[in-house]
Amino acid sequence: MKADAQLEKIFEAFKQRTITRVFYVACGGSSALMYPSKYFLDRESSQITSEIFSSNEFIHRNPQSLNENSLVILCSHKGKTPETTEAAKFAKSKGALVVSLMYVEHAPLADESDFIVNYSWISAGNMEPMPEIMNYAILYKLAFGLLYVKEENKKYEKLVTSLNSLSTVFEKVMAQNEDVINAYAEQYKDEKIMYTMASGANYGMAYSFAICILMEMQWMHSHAIHAGEFFHGPFEILDKDVPFILLMGLDETRPLEERALTFLKQYGNKLVVVDAQNFDLTGIDDEVKGYLAPLVNNVVLRMFALALSKARNHPLETRRYMFKVPY
């Protein structure tokens, strides 16, 4: 498979360099997909730290720790988002190792990168035919591969085997949730606002659903709330008529999501809970379940996105500003 061959070359480059810090740099949905990988590095690495930056801020903030011992991982569907291409150029000028993900073969971002990986991609709402080579899977392979090379972390093989089981897991999750998701779409189609909430490895998916699906693709008001932060301001907005989507994962931060669930049930009423614990995850190794749970929860979110768009008669492709006006 092409992506795997590209990854092998990158792992060789990891061996040749000292890497002390990983910078994840992207915009919007591509950025959101990097959160689970940062969660993995935070949990598992004793020597390598990681940060997530929105592309433009990365350049303007100009982190002083960005240098030849840095690995900068960027992602952009068509490799054409100007801020991300500029960020790659900036990272190279600082001597960092620059690895970029995109689903096209040639792109401006590729020209500014040391290595690229081509992922498989399908638009929101469609079944992902090869999840093991989607952008989120490649991001995980890079993070797990880095720790395999640098710290002899043994989870890489478990990750690869588990990713290869994902399409079967996804099919079962879709069959299990179809009816309930369609019912939720009918129930929530006239809402003006929907909040999303999660913690740990799942937070990126809540963020992506809020900004890319609800705001960008449905023009609904939304905000992604961290389950730990919920009790430090946002919970004052909760009432029986305020809709929340809560993602519940299998990682170490699940107690934060459980605490939020208890409160949401007590004072709220309009609640959609997507809980990885309810799904058949056969084929996913126990040691990586917490890391892969966000990907499974995301399948349910994508089903909800499509059902909602149909119920609201607002196709997911509709835009008024993005790629249409100067910005």
Ligand SMILES: O=P(O)(O)OC[C@H]1O[C@](O)(CO)[C@@H](O)[C@@H]1O
């Ligand atoms: O750089 P990318 O990944 O091509 O992103 C382009 C756009 O796609 C989205 O990720 C989703 O539409 C936006 O958030 C972003 O502006």
